Amino acid sequence: MSDSIVNKDPDILGGTPVFAGTRVPVKAIFDYLENGDSLDEFLDDYPGVSREQAVGVLELARHSITGPDEAAA
Numbered sequence: 001m002s003d004s005i006v007n008k009d010p011d012i013l014g015g016t017p018v019f020a021g022t023r024v025p026v027k028a029i030f031d032y033l034e035n036g037d038s039l040d041e042f043l044d045d046y047p048g049v050s051r052e053q054a055v056g057v058l059e060l061a062r063h064s065i066t067g068p069d070e071a072a073a
Helices: 027-034 039-045 051-066
Strands: none
Touching: 027 039, 027 051, 039 051
C-alpha cells in the first residue's frame, strides 16, 4: 500500500519521502496539520496530491504508532 502513496528516490529531493507521482514532501501534510490548517487547505495548496494519498499517509503514520490492530478500533 505505501508504495502507491509514498515515494523515496535519491533523485527526487535527495531521497526525501514525497507523495508518489509528485515532488510534495510528506512532511508538508504534518506541517499543515501542526499549524492548525485543515486537510482541505493542504489539498487546495497541493492539487497534485489526492485525498486518498493524504489520508493514506495519515493512516500509515497512525499504524506506525499504534500498530495495525489498534488503528482499526
